[in-house]
Amino acid sequence: MAQQLETIDTRIPGRLDRLPWAGWHWMIVVGLGTVWILDGLEVTIIGSISDRLTEGASGLGLTPAEIGLAAAIYVTGACVGSLVFGYLTDRWGRKRLFMITLLLYLAATVATAFSFNPIFFFICRFFTGAGIGGEYAAINSAIDELIPARHRGVVDLAINGSYWLGAAAGAVLSVVLLNESFFAADIGWRLAFGLGAVLGLVILLVRRHVPESPRWMFIHGHNDEAEELVDGIEERVQRETGKDLEPVENTLTIHQRHSTGFGTIIKVAFGQYPKRSVLGLSLFVGQAFLYNAVFFTYALVLTKLLGVPGDAAPWYLVPIALGNFAGPLVLGRLFDTLGRRAMISGTYIGSGLLLVVTGLLFQAKVLDAVALTVCWCIVFFFASAGSSSAYLTVSEIFPMETRAMAIAFFYAVGTGLGGIIGPLLFGQFVEQGIGAVAVGYFIGAGLMIAAGVVEIVLGVDAERKSLEDIAAPVSAQQPAVDSR
Structure with missing residues (x-):
């Protein structure tokens, strides 16, 4: 029997936002x-083992251009998965979908380890990406709705x-697994994907205890639960x-609904919040091009252009990955104190300018592998904080009923434009040489700087505000229309 829809008054958003930080929040985190660790593992492994996959002894024998194609297929799968599962996340609930998408990832990444030809490998990469893309929508929605403002x-x-x-773990594992003293050329890279599945199983065990979002529940007729x-x-x-919890007096009046149709989603995003939509697209396109272009092909740049041995190339990714992690960790609190607009624009524009300098030095052929890695550490310290803030932005500036779909849409379109085109271009650039790769760096820098300017003009001051105050x-706002 269908859930009875009512108009209710609720204090749940205020009750969740006023909670002190506790062990329960760590369980949510x-x-x-931890799904982002899986994505980092996947992307870095494929980047680290890319040179091995071009060898006939690997069992696949891909060309550098096909490595770029595999990366683009993975990103395409992530875009499709985010749209499909994002829509279902808003319709069926956060918990059901973040379990389904993780199971899809596990099945696809295990299948990747058994790839016997390029076509099967590409298919597995598509579905692995679909699982990860679906995770972005379901997970970002749930986290924002459960963590205090x-x-x-x-x-x-x-x-x-x-x-x-x-990413760092993937790089270190790749060094070991690519060492033919330990594993044959056609075995080590397969084990790398199998280890990703093991980590996914551990996450699945923890995730069983994460509850459904109470915000999703009271809107969809489950207010008593x-x-x-x-x-x-x-x-x-x-x-x-x-600690004793202070009482919450503010209430929110809700006209419950079973689901929200595509017409409402489009109307909200482009009719009610067109400037926020432009902002989300700008932030995602810039960071997606930069990251996917560089990291899917970085091992090829090292091995094909800078003479680094294939089994040593993954070591260069470890300091870059640690620099990327340090950026959000060190700068993250400033996004809640100095504010979203100042920090997002600063990290985007700053990393773009640093990338221009890196591109010029690389083009002039004054950077060896170590010097280029140092430059990337500095660039991505800032770029990583900016990239992470793109997901934060689109997950908090749109209404709750469209949140997962908004994340999915901007991730899919932004990543589709930047993340698919980027690896394909860079796969070709690597074959053309250092000058062509430098041009790719300049393109990425331009997109990052442009996105930072858009943030200055259109940014939303969402720091320390309830989600319902940022976007009701x-x-x-209106009585529900049953769009089942």
């Missing part, structure tokens, strides 16, 4: 946020930045912290 910026940036812990869930969360937080739920 570990259960949901005053901690949302630093937590989101740190979680998105944890991608680089996976939502109240019971928040009661339990409050009891646990009080027990863990020993559609269900609070």
